[in-house]
Amino acid sequence: MVAGDFDLIQDTFITLSNRTIDLYLYLEKGFRDQGDYAMLALKKSMKWDEEKFGREYDLNRYMTVAVSDFNMGAMENKGLNIFNTKYILAKPQTATDTDYINIERVIGHEYFHNWSGNRITCRDWFQLTLKEGLTVLRDQLFTEDMTSQGVARIDVVNTMRNHQFPEDAGPMAHPIRPESYLKIDNFYTATVYEKGAEVIRMVRTLLTPDIFRKGMDYYFSHYDGQAVTTEDFIAAMEAASGKELTQFSRWYHQAGTPVLRVKTKYDANKKTYTIIIKQSCPPTPGQENKLPLHLPFAIGLIGKNCEDLTLQLQDENKSVKGTKILEIKKLEETFTFVDIAENPAPSLLRHFSAPVEMQYDYTNEELALLLRCDSDAFCRWEAGQRLMMNVIKAVAEAIAAGKNPVVDPILINGIHQLISKPMRDLNLLSRLLMFPSLKYLLTHLPQIELDVIFEAKTLIEKTVAETLKEAFEKLLKDNILFHDYVYNIIECGHRRIKNCALYYLLKHDKEKYHLLAFEQATQANNMTDQFGALGALNDLAVSHREKALAQFYERYQHEPLVVNKWFSLQASSTLPTVINEVKKLLHHPAFDINNPNNVYALLVTFGQNTLRFHAKNGEGYQLMVDQVLLIDAKNPQVSTRVVQPLTQWKQMDSVRGALMKQALQRLAQSNKLSDNLFEIVSKSVG
Numbered sequence: 001m002v003a004g005d006f007d008l009i010q011d012t013f014i015t016l017s018n019r020t021i022d023l024y025l026y027l028e029k030g031f032r033d034q035g036d037y038a039m040l041a042l043k044k045s046m047k048w049d050e051e052k053f054g055r056e057y058d059l060n061r062y063m064t065v066a067v068s069d070f071n072m073g074a075m076e077n078k079g080l081n082i083f084n085t086k087y088i089l090a091k092p093q094t095a096t097d098t099d100y101i102n103i104e105r106v107i108g109h110e111y112f113h114n115w116s117g118n119r120i121t122c123r124d125w126f127q128l129t130l131k132e133g134l135t136v137l138r139d140q141l142f143t144e145d146m147t148s149q150g151v152a153r154i155d156v157v158n159t160m161r162n163h164q165f166p167e168d169a170g171p172m173a174h175p176i177r178p179e180s181y182l183k184i185d186n187f188y189t190a191t192v193y194e195k196g197a198e199v200i201r202m203v204r205t206l207l208t209p210d211i212f213r214k215g216m217d218y219y220f221s222h223y224d225g226q227a228v229t230t231e232d233f234i235a236a237m238e239a240a241s242g243k244e245l246t247q248f249s250r251w252y253h254q255a256g257t258p259v260l261r262v263k264t265k266y267d268a269n270k271k272t273y274t275i276i277i278k279q280s281c282p283p284t285p286g287q288e289n290k291l292p293l294h295l296p297f298a299i300g301l302i303g304k305n306c307e308d309l310t311l312q313l314q315d316e317n318k319s320v321k322g323t324k325i326l327e328i329k330k331l332e333e334t335f336t337f338v339d340i341a342e343n344p345a346p347s348l349l350r351h352f353s354a355p356v357e358m359q360y361d362y363t364n365e366e367l368a369l370l371l372r373c374d375s376d377a378f379c380r381w382e383a384g385q386r387l388m389m390n391v392i393k394a395v396a397e398a399i400a401a402g403k404n405p406v407v408d409p410i411l412i413n414g415i416h417q418l419i420s421k422p423m424r425d426l427n428l429l430s431r432l433l434m435f436p437s438l439k440y441l442l443t444h445l446p447q448i449e450l451d452v453i454f455e456a457k458t459l460i461e462k463t464v465a466e467t468l469k470e471a472f473e474k475l476l477k478d479n480i481l482f483h484d485y486v487y488n489i490i491e492c493g494h495r496r497i498k499n500c501a502l503y504y505l506l507k508h509d510k511e512k513y514h515l516l517a518f519e520q521a522t523q524a525n526n527m528t529d530q531f532g533a534l535g536a537l538n539d540l541a542v543s544h545r546e547k548a549l550a551q552f553y554e555r556y557q558h559e560p561l562v563v564n565k566w567f568s569l570q571a572s573s574t575l576p577t578v579i580n581e582v583k584k585l586l587h588h589p590a591f592d593i594n595n596p597n598n599v600y601a602l603l604v605t606f607g608q609n610t611l612r613f614h615a616k617n618g619e620g621y622q623l624m625v626d627q628v629l630l631i632d633a634k635n636p637q638v639s640t641r642v643v644q645p646l647t648q649w650k651q652m653d654s655v656r657g658a659l660m661k662q663a664l665q666r667l668a669q670s671n672k673l674s675d676n677l678f679e680i681v682s683k684s685v686g
């Protein structure tokens with residue numbers, strides 16, 4: 001039950017079998033003008049689930065309530081869904097394109113639960129991934145269809161790498177089907193949700209999408225109205241496909257991110273291309289030894305003329321042009337392709353076909369080729385990320401050795417090619433131009449000091465910006481939209497690429513670009529452009545940043561969701577003053593430590609600020625411990641989210657790691673911890 005004084009938006013949806021469903025959206029008073037997009041997204045979700053999964057809504061009424069004080073994003077209850085306002089409210093003046101995309105995703109997610117979660121539910125809490133992994137996969141496929149397929153996938157991979165992989169490498173590592181828990185609240189994790197979705201996606205890839213759909217039909221009809229287990233789900237897939245998934249089921253019981261080491265060999269005389277894949281998985285708490293996993297490995301080979309080669313395995317008699325799915329089961333597998341006329345560049349783990357860490361020694365030339373013309377969006381982006389990382393590594397090593405750093409022109413040329421003839425999917429282009437996160441770089445370049453990585457990355461971005469100044473200026477100009485804002489994925493692409501160009505131009509220390517960004521931040525007719533410009537100014541110690549931030553608050557102080565954006569922007573700055581800004585903001589009249597959205601915006605964002613949270617004097621860690629103790633007394637579900645980055649102390653260098661451990665020990669000494677926080681702190685310190 002939900003009680004309160006709400007405004008109501010009403011609509012209807014006609015189902016597949018011609019029934020009329022009444023749709024009710026309840027909003028807190030005064031926000032009636034911000035619910036239209038959520039309603040539209042709901043109707044799109046209902047139609048999509050009918051078309052893609054044959055699922056029709058079963059009741060006559062579907063209700064949604066949006067509230068501003070809520071720990072989670074949303075909660076599915078049969079017929080009455082409760083949402084955090086963050087995933088409902090939108091109008092062009094206050095919501096960004098990314099907000100629109102997230103609203104559509106979360107509305108879809110909760111709606112899809114009507115079948116995967118409500119009609120068929122979990123036998124017990126250990127089965128949480130049965131409904132969450134499956135429903136996350138369904139919302140991901142929905143987003144791929146509604147937006148840019150490649151970008152949707154890349155964004156999911158970023159979430160996996162920045163949140164799930166560290167969890168899988170930390171003290172709380174658990175299989176997607178946990179074996180035990182003190183507080184189930186602590187298992188609403190990236191592993192249960194996002195890795196759970198990856199596991200079901202692998203089933204879909206191994207079976208093919210058509211057979212997977214048959215498996216889903218079987219699952220929905222066979223278990224309708226029941227409370228079932230992950231084994232039942234796998235059994236349904238086996239029944240519909242005739243494929244044995246016994247070994248595959250290990251994914252439900254083994255924690256940790258598997259590592260694939262890939263080697264290739266081209267034989268010019270025999271015209272064969274051989275690929276050797278070795279799998280392993282690092283130990284995780286309670287699981288020293290791992291068994292080999294069954295997984296799909298999607299591969300393509302790219303020739304010099306930028307085209308996918310035709311692939312035929314030695315022991316098969318049919319060929320395929322484009323992507324081939326290889327099935328990996330043993331610790332080491334070898335595959336040989338025949339009739340390969342030239343030494344190709346391998347496009348590996350296409351569409352991120354398995355949630356693994358893939359290691360392969362690419363040359364920078366191969367990466368540049370893949371960045372230019374891989375037909376798989378994920379691999380194309382991945383090639384760029386690897387090329388950027390290689391260049392950062394070389395520059396960082398030169399800096400550390402006191403030598404003069406040189407930026408490899410192959411990267412600058414690669415970026416120049418991309419922006420001088422922009423591709424059709426500008427959303428994808430904007431992703432290709434973004435450097436890997438500091439967190440990702442730190443994990444992959446553990447021998448290099450964090451500050452040096454940051455220095456190298458900054459220097460390279462600046463060099464790219466200066467060398468390609470004219471091209472970025474043109475890119476910016478060509479993508480300005482002069483009409484009123486409307487959200488759709490095409491226009492979203494124009495705005496993304498324009499703001500990306502602005503980001504690069506601001507790497508110059510030039511007053512005229514500061515002014516350009518300031519004007520956009522204060523005068524644009526939509527939040528996406530205002531916030532994009534603020535983001536571009538956010539890392540610069542210039543007066544235009546201060547002025548723009550002050551004006552932004554002045555203008556939006558009565559819009560709580562926008563004030564949260566303002567908090568998170570300041571908490572994510574790379575400026576050295578950020579910790580003092582965060583401390584000041586904790587006492588800002590708009591900040592309420594009892595409001596989960598405020599805490600996520602300011603403190604969780606700061607915890608993800610790799611450079612400044614991990615300041616070498618440990619100040620960031622101390623600040624976090626103080627706040628965690630305050631929050632835990634009132635809201636353990638939130639304190640456990642805030643403490644998260646401290647638990648990853650083993651993944652940092654020894655100096656920082658020791659300081660983080662000390663901070664955790666300070667928490668452990670408190671005798672007032674909630675059960676939730678106690679479970680996490682005790683597992684992390686031990």
Ligand SMILES: [Zn+2]
Nearest residue numbers: 109113132135
């Ligand atoms: Zn859910």
